[in-house]
Amino acid sequence: MRLSKAHIKTLREIPGEAEIPSHIWLLRAGMIRKTVSGVYGFMTFGWRTVRKIEQIVREEMDLADAQEILMSALQPAELWHESGRWQVYGPELWRVKDRHDRAFCLGPTAEEIFTDIVRNEVDSYRQLPLNLYQIQTKYRDEARPRFGLMRSREFIMKDAYSFDRDEAGLDVSYLKMREAYNRVFTRCGLSFRPVIADSGAMGGKDTEEFTALCDYGENDIVYCDACDFAANTESAAGVDAAPVSEELLPVTEVHTPGTKTIEAVADFVGLPKEKTLKALLFAVYREPAADGETGGTDKTGRPISGKPDGGLDHAAGDVGGAVEYVLKEYVAVFIRGDRELNMTKLMNALGVQEHLIEFADEAQMGLVTGAVGGFTGPIGLHDVKILTDSELPGLKNLCAGANKIDYHLTNVNYGRDYEADIVTDLKLVKAGDPCPVCGKPLAFARGIEVGQIFKLGTKYSASMGATYKDENQEEHLIVMGCYGIGVTRTMAAVVEQNHDDKGIIWPVPIAPYHVIVTLVKPDDETQRRVAENLYAQFQAAGVEVILDDRDERPGVKFNDADIFGIPIRITVGKKAADGLVEYKLRRGTEVLELDVAEATARAIKLVQTER
Numbered sequence: 136m137r138l139s140k141a142h143i144k145t146l147r148e149i150p151g152e153a154e155i156p157s158h159i160w161l162l163r164a165g166m167i168r169k170t171v172s173g174v175y176g177f178m179t180f181g182w183r184t185v186r187k188i189e190q191i192v193r194e195e196m197d198l199a200d201a202q203e204i205l206m207s208a209l210q211p212a213e214l215w216h217e218s219g220r221w222q223v224y225g226p227e228l229w230r231v232k233d234r235h236d237r238a239f240c241l242g243p244t245a246e247e248i249f250t251d252i253v254r255n256e257v258d259s260y261r262q263l264p265l266n267l268y269q270i271q272t273k274y275r276d277e278a279r280p281r282f283g284l285m286r287s288r289e290f291i292m293k294d295a296y297s298f299d300r301d302e303a304g305l306d307v308s309y310l311k312m313r314e315a316y317n318r319v320f321t322r323c324g325l326s327f328r329p330v331i332a333d334s335g336a337m338g339g340k341d342t343e344e345f346t347a348l349c350d351y352g353e354n355d356i357v358y359c360d361a362c363d364f365a366a367n368t369e370s371a372a373g374v375d376a377a378p379v380s381e382e383l384l385p386v387t388e389v390h391t392p393g394t395k396t397i398e399a400v401a402d403f404v405g406l407p408k409e410k411t412l413k414a415l416l417f418a419v420y421r422e423p424a425a426d427g428e429t430g431g432t433d434k435t436g437r438p439i440s441g442k443p444d445g446g447l448d449h450a451a452g453d454v455g456g457a458v459e460y461v462l463k464e465y466v467a468v469f470i471r472g473d474r475e476l477n478m479t480k481l482m483n484a485l486g487v488q489e490h491l492i493e494f495a496d497e498a499q500m501g502l503v504t505g506a507v508g509g510f511t512g513p514i515g516l517h518d519v520k521i522l523t524d525s526e527l528p529g530l531k532n533l534c535a536g537a538n539k540i541d542y543h544l545t546n547v548n549y550g551r552d553y554e555a556d557i558v559t560d561l562k563l564v565k566a567g568d569p570c571p572v573c574g575k576p577l578a579f580a581r582g583i584e585v586g587q588i589f590k591l592g593t594k595y596s597a598s599m600g601a602t603y604k605d606e607n608q609e610e611h612l613i614v615m616g617c618y619g620i621g622v623t624r625t626m627a628a629v630v631e632q633n634h635d636d637k638g639i640i641w642p643v644p645i646a647p648y649h650v651i652v653t654l655v656k657p658d659d660e661t662q663r664r665v666a667e668n669l670y671a672q673f674q675a676a677g678v679e680v681i682l683d684d685r686d687e688r689p690g691v692k693f694n695d696a697d698i699f700g701i702p703i704r705i706t707v708g709k710k711a712a713d714g715l716v717e718y719k720l721r722r723g724t725e726v727l728e729l730d731v732a733e734a735t736a737r738a739i740k741l742v743q744t745e746r
């Protein structure tokens with residue numbers, strides 16, 4: 136490609152909206168352009184890199200015996216009603232109607248569509264196992280689209296679905312995908328870890344997320360250097376503190392004026408934070424009944440006008456009208472004072488989704504349950520679901536709120552003084568906590584999920600009726616797995632890990648081009664001849680090459696080459712007359728003066744070994 140003829144525009148300034156390196160550099164290099172919030176287009180270089188990542192994914196999927204198809208992004212609501220997800224998916228699902236008022240969604244994922252294909256076309260055990268995949272644009276109306284391609288509302292995903300006769304078959308399919316994913320991300324040049332992930336409130340079995348390690352990642356992971364354990368902190372099992380054997384002392388009320396935080400109480404009563412009980416209060420909502428129920432009342436008889444903020448505009452039963460969520464219950468959660476609550480574990484324990492739970496309005500909740508903001512404790516609460524962390528029954532003589540302004544109770548004990556509706560692990564695991572496998576201290580890292588593999592089991596085959604007949608004509612449910620890779624998010628993650636203060640540093644396999652030949656003085660005949668020659672030779676050798684033959688100052692050309700992140704730069708300048716050019720790798724600092732043939736040979740060899 137001749138840069139003089141290309142439609143490529145780099146930006147000198149950092150675009151105001153961009154906060155993280157991948158977003159900044161993809162915009163500055165002219166690889167992507169924003170249409171509206173969370174929606175991006177891919178320009179010449181950007182699209183080349185997307186297609187290269189897609190190709191790597193495609194090759195590895197094909198090697199793992201998966202077959203590529205392409206289904207529509209437009210999915211009829213009926214299929215989502217069958218699986219039950221039309222109601223529960225929440226406001227991220229992008230719902231649209233056609234001119235006949237028929238409801239559709241723009242697919243955020245495609246379990247329903249693929250299950251539908253298979254239930255119609257597979258009936259014998261002979262047709263299984265089967266793995267179908269597509270590389271397709273997905274839509275999610277994310278609450279907070281940000282960081283460019285990292286969390287967008289339209290993005291390219293590879294999604295694969297495996298169909299097996301039984302669990303053992305699924306295990307094999309899952310492992311094959313796991314290996315394929317390791318190869319895909321390695322080939323893309325990512326530093327990543329497969330980590331144990333959360334299978335969600337909706338049930339499900341084994342699942343792992345492939346997490347690219349980077350500072351701006353939205354996922355926290357913990358891992359153990361002593362054993363192989365690595366997990367998303369969302370799902371990492373907490374290890375309970377050892378039970379305490381202490382005599383139970385009588386509950387005592389203490390006047391603790393103004394001590395609304397754990398720190399303040401612990402200080403005031405002279406106890407370590409581990410001897411206190413932290414309370415967190417939530418309101419849990421439900422979708423309205425199908426008959427168009429709106430509102431509802433709380434127990435004081437006051438009308439509830441839906442969840443106060445967030446997610447009010449999505450349609451649950453139909454497209455169009457706003458939904459008013461109905462208050463279902465109040466929830467009080469108790470954990471040891473020095474711990475943090477893991478929201479994912481709480482949502483799983485309650486079986487609710489994110490958009491149906493939020494921190495309670497303490498005053499409103501207090502009227503119903505007796506809780507007192509800042510002084511809430513487990514004794515004397517009523518009309519509320521109580522959850523406690525699994526280590527609390529083993530701890531003794533804790534200090535908790537008295538449900539009375541400016542008062543706490545000491546020597547509060549589980550079993551004797553209060554009980555919970557649910558006792559389960561609710562702790563957020565932190566760096567330094569013991570590894571749940573080997574007990575050594577865990578380390579912490581940030582990352583971004585670039586792919587996920589998931590054993591679905593029979594969730595979709597059961598709800599949608601996907602079955603096969605075995606050798607004896609007996610009917611069984613097909614056992615499924617699903618496997619996603621964020622193609623465009625992977626592109627951003629690679630930039631996040633491969634950039635410097637001058638621009639992107641593409642790994643060879645997904646670089647938009649391999650070599651840039653920078654022609655310093657396009658009107659110098661010798662320089663032009665040498666550069667044109669190099670350009671032709673690289674093309675003949677199958678090396679993807681850019682000729683920067685623009686009528687620009689050399690400084691501009693060098694800056695642009697660095698921003699683009701092209702792995703090899705060959706500069707043709709004054710010394711071209713002596714048959715010499717400059718050879719520089721984007722990832723290094725060394726500038727070599729080589730004769731033209733040597734520079735050409737080096738570049739070709741590097742591309743052939745690394746691509």
Ligand code: ATP
Binds near residue numbers: 244622
């Ligand atoms: P997240 O937790 O980050 O929202 P997810 O777990 O909901 O992601 P999946 O349903 O597992 O995402 O989708 C498969 C892959 O698609 C993810 O691993 C990720 O790489 C990509 N992906 C998901 N949401 C987005 C998005 N909003 N923008 C870009 N890529 C995305």
Ligand code: MG
Binds near residue numbers: 584587
């Ligand atoms: Mg995921």
